[in-house]
Amino acid sequence: MEAMLPRCLFLLFLFTCKLSPDVVAEIQESSGDSPAPQEPVRLTGVPEAVEFLAAAEVALIGFFQDLEIPTVSIFRDMVQNFPDVAFGISTDPQVLAHYNLTGNTISLFRLVDNRQLDLDSETIENIDADKLSRFIEINSLRLVTEYSPVTAIGLFNSMIQIHLLLMMNKASPEYEESMHSYQKAAKLFQGKILFILVDSGIKENEKVISYFKLKTSELPALAIYRSLDEEWDRLPVAEVSVELVQNFCDGFLKGSRPREDNESEEKTQKEEL
Numbered sequence: 001m002e003a004m005l006p007r008c009l010f011l012l013f014l015f016t017c018k019l020s021p022d023v024v025a026e027i028q029e030s031s032g033d034s035p036a037p038q039e040p041v042r043l044t045g046v047p048e049a050v051e052f053l054a055a056a057e058v059a060l061i062g063f064f065q066d067l068e069i070p071t072v073s074i075f076r077d078m079v080q081n082f083p084d085v086a087f088g089i090s091t092d093p094q095v096l097a098h099y100n101l102t103g104n105t106i107s108l109f110r111l112v113d114n115r116q117l118d119l120d121s122e123t124i125e126n127i128d129a130d131k132l133s134r135f136i137e138i139n140s141l142r143l144v145t146e147y148s149p150v151t152a153i154g155l156f157n158s159m160i161q162i163h164l165l166l167m168m169n170k171a172s173p174e175y176e177e178s179m180h181s182y183q184k185a186a187k188l189f190q191g192k193i194l195f196i197l198v199d200s201g202i203k204e205n206e207k208v209i210s211y212f213k214l215k216t217s218e219l220p221a222l223a224i225y226r227s228l229d230e231e232w233d234r235l236p237v238a239e240v241s242v243e244l245v246q247n248f249c250d251g252f253l254k255g256s257r258p259r260e261d262n263e264s265e266e267k268t269q270k271e272e273l
Contacts, residue, residue, distance in 0.1 A: 038079045040089040046098045049090060053109050056086035058140045063096045063105045064089065071124045074132060075106060082136055106132070112141050113160050113191055143186040144179070144195045147208065155194060161227045162193045164249060166240065167209050168220035169201040178220065178240035185245035193224075193249055224252045 040062065043049040053059050060082075062075045072089075079087045090096070099107065103121040110117075117139055119127065138154045145151050147165070155163065166182050168175065179197070186195040198205050200219050209216070212223040212234045221236040222245065235248050 038083070038087075040076060040079055040087040043088045043090040043095060044092055046092075046095055049088065049095050049098065052086065052088050056109070057111045057142045058084070059086040059088060059109045060136060061088040061090060061099075061107050061109065063099065063101050063107065064091055065093075065096075065104055067091060069104065071104065071106075071127060074127065074129050077129060078132055078136065081133060082140075085136060085140060108136065108139050110139070110141050111190070112143055112145075112194065113158050115158070141194065143190065144183050144197055146197045146199065147205065149204075155196065156227065158194060160192065160194050162252070163196055163225050163227065164189075164193050164245075165196045165198050165208070165212075165223045165225070166220065167198040167200050167205075167212075167214065167223065168240075170197075170199045171201050172220075174220075174239070181240050181242050182245060185242045185249075188242075188246055189249055192253070222248055224249065226252075 041052060043052055043061065049061070052061075060075075060078070062072065064072055075087075075089070096102070096105070099116065101107070101118070104124060105121065106119040106124055106127075108117045109115070119132075119135065137150050139157075141151070141154050141158060144166075145155065147155075166178070168178060182195065182197070186193075189195070198208050200209060200216060209219070212221075212225075212232065214221050214223070214234060214236070218236045220240065221234055222240075223232065223234040225232040233248075233252055237244060
């Protein structure tokens with residue numbers, strides 16, 4: 001219980017402050033000038049479900065024994081609200097069994113940490129659109145997740161305790177190239193480090209940046225943080241490259257560059273929170 005305290009404190013601080021061609025065709029099918037409403041992909045067997053999940057960073061699958069229950073309609077409506085999430089639906093008993101399910105369940109799958117998060121039968125019986133939407137928003141973690149007060153909940157509920165933050169302005173000319181390199185590096189540490197983007201152009205993110213004793217003039221910068229013991233390090237960068245990110249992460253993992261947050265000023269600040 002005591003080990004969780006630093007994570008809670010840090011979370012409180014932050015609060016204040018590829019699909020296969022066939023699957024893509026099924027998801028994005030449209031006609032005429034007005035796109036038809038999107039529908040979940042029907043998964044009629046285990047191979048289809050496995051392929052579907054292997055092609056998506058974040059996927060939501062409705063495992064239903066009965067398609068007439070009210071929850072199915074709510075689930076289908078969610079497809080329009082989350083175009084960057086892959087939606088699937090299955091009534092095949094073998095598919096449910098493959099994912100260790102015995103009843104109506106909505107499951108969110110994410111590639112970044114190989115997690116399966118389930119809303120069981122009892123929960124979804126009374127679920128509404130707002131609650132399901134909130135569940136998706138909070139838990140949709142990706143290889144690179146953009147920080148917000150909502151995604152922060154999912155980030156700190158992840159079993160991965162080391163977080164790497166790229167702090168830079170999304171409006172900067174270097175952003176696209178930097179993100180390309182950052183995403184490539186993220187694949188190298190999948191399951192070990194959560195990669196996060198903090199848009200320094202958003203005023204509400206200033207507290208996240210200042211937590212690592214950085215100023216806007218020092219950005220872009222990388223900051224790495226281990227929630228278990230609050231060890232951290234930072235690195236202002238002129239250019240974001242895969243090699244630079246990899247070396248920075250490797251150094252922290254090996255314990256050669258950690259900066260432990262023990263300064264009395266910051267301890268006082270956390271106590272005031």
